Each structure stands twice: as structure tokens, then as C-alpha cells.
Amino acid sequence: MAYGLLEKHKVIAPAVPVERIAKQEGARIQFGPLDNELSGMVFFKDSVPIIGVNSLHHPNRQRFTIAHELGHLMLHRTKIETGVHVDKELAVLRRDALAGKGIDPIEMEANQFAALLLVPDVLLEQTVPSSRHLDDEQIEALAKRFKVSTVTMQFRLQRWLEKS
Template sequence: MNKRPIDIVKERLDTVPVNVGAILRALDVDVRKDAELGEDISGEIRRDGERYIVSTSGDEHAFRQRFTLAHELGHFVLHKSLIGTGLDDSKMYRSTEAGDFYNTAIKLAHERQANSFAAKVLMPKPLLKQKIEEMSEGDSKPHISELCDLFQVSYSAMKWRLVNLGWAHKVEGIV
């Protein structure tokens, strides 16, 4: 019996940092980092026959590339039927005419779902909780920058995740 894509993703959320590239490859999706995608494009997912290819812009920080990979993974898992020939995402994670694959089937709600999915993949709740507890000593709380480095995500991604989990009070350095 074939596993559902979401089950393949969930099986691989047990290490810090989560290896998003390995998840994509386990789903038989090719990964191309450091692609030349155009000035305003962070990432894309496109079809090549029966296969899919996810690319990230080589002009962006490695942590942002990881988020972009996870965002495109979200589209693959959640919105595969809407991808068509492809979908590119701007730096604001919106399908845009600036890329090769302006996709009007992908709405703002889909982009938000892909962002939320990416945050959950890169910062799984059980692992984030475990690391916060391990890094806390007495009254001392971990600094958000330590968690960013550990999970290899940006400050804004980590802050969003902590706020949405109701855990902002468990760390220092959130402004």
C-alpha cells in the first residue's frame, strides 16, 4: 500500500533541523537550490512530465531557502491538484506574474496554508517544546536567536511559530 504524502512528511519530523530536501526527495520531488529564478521570485514548483521539481532562489539566505522549500512542499502536499504546470512564489510567497508560472488557481488562502504547513514542518511542535525545555534552566529562558540557529529558520518564522503556539513567553528576545 502506498503511503500518503502527509504520512511521509510526518515520519521525517524527528530531527533538528528537519531535512526538508530529504522529505521532498522521499516524495520523488527533485530539489534544486540556488536556481536563477528572477529578481522577485523566492521559489517555484513545476511539473516535468510526471515528476515535480522544487527550486529556490540562489540569491537568498540558506534559512529562507529552507522555508521556501517547506512552503513549496506545502503546495505539493496540500494543493497538488492546483499546481498545473507550475507555480512560482514571490518574496512575499504569492503567485506573481513576475515568474514563469503565474498560477491564478492559487489564492491567498492557499499561500497562507502553505506558510503554516512550512512552519509546522520546520519547527514541529514536539521538537520545539523539547528544545525549549532542554535549553531552559531555572528562571533562564532560551533566546529566540538560539532557537533560530538550532532549527535553521529566520527570526520572523520562529517568532510567528512561537506566537501561534502561545509560547512567546517561554523565550527571550521576542520584540
């Protein structure tokens, strides 16, 4: 599903313009200061989906939050239509959360959607050196280029290298 979005919005190079994609999918994005432990939220107002983002967080993290909430909109619309879905820090940041250990399956799905949207295979293929042996510096450089956290980049690289 994340890949379908990339094709539809003609994304051919990193960093994935997640804010533009979310808007073009009909969401309104509101940036504002929230408690540090809150990443963001998604809810409907007059049938318009609103994504709230904690503007105090690092820009990369805000991008992940938008992608995560967009994941809820695409995958769990009927579940979130009835109220405000609020996301706390730990659910979306930690590596075990990305891997889906010990968290709500819908959060796991939204995290995986976000990771795949922000760091899709097709863009990794273009950007990862052919040797595929990456040191920490290279991983950091890739994370910068994709505008994601190092944790997200490591998680995606690991999955991608296992697959190929």
C-alpha cells in the first residue's frame, strides 16, 4: 500500500515528500507544540481527516509521525473515525516498536507502513552502494538523505538486505 502511494505521487528520489502526499490524500496537517511524550494524533473533523504533529520534535520525527498517522488513515480508517487517535512517543520510536514487539498490532502496522513509505526498497536500490557493506557513517548519510532517524534507516536496511 505504501508503494502504491509512491507510484501515484510520482516519487522517484529521496527524501519522500510525506507532507505533500498526506495533503494530496486529503488530510489536513496541523503542527503544534504537544507534550514531549506525544508524537501526534489523527482524527476527523467534519469528515476531513486531521493529522496533528508535535512541532517541538525533530523534523525527521515529525515526518515519521505524519507517515504513521497517514498509515492509520489508509489502513484503519473505520477504527479511528469514531474518536481521536493519539500516539505516544514509545509506540513509534523504538526499534522493537518498529519490529512490532509488544505493541498494539495497529501501531505496528502504522509503523511498518511509515517505514516503508519513507524508506522504500525501490529508493534503497538506487542509493545504497553496490558493495552493500555499510558502516555507521554511511548509514547516517543515508538517514540524512532520506530524512529519517538512524534507527528507522537501520531497521529498513536490515529488512531489505535480508530480502535481497
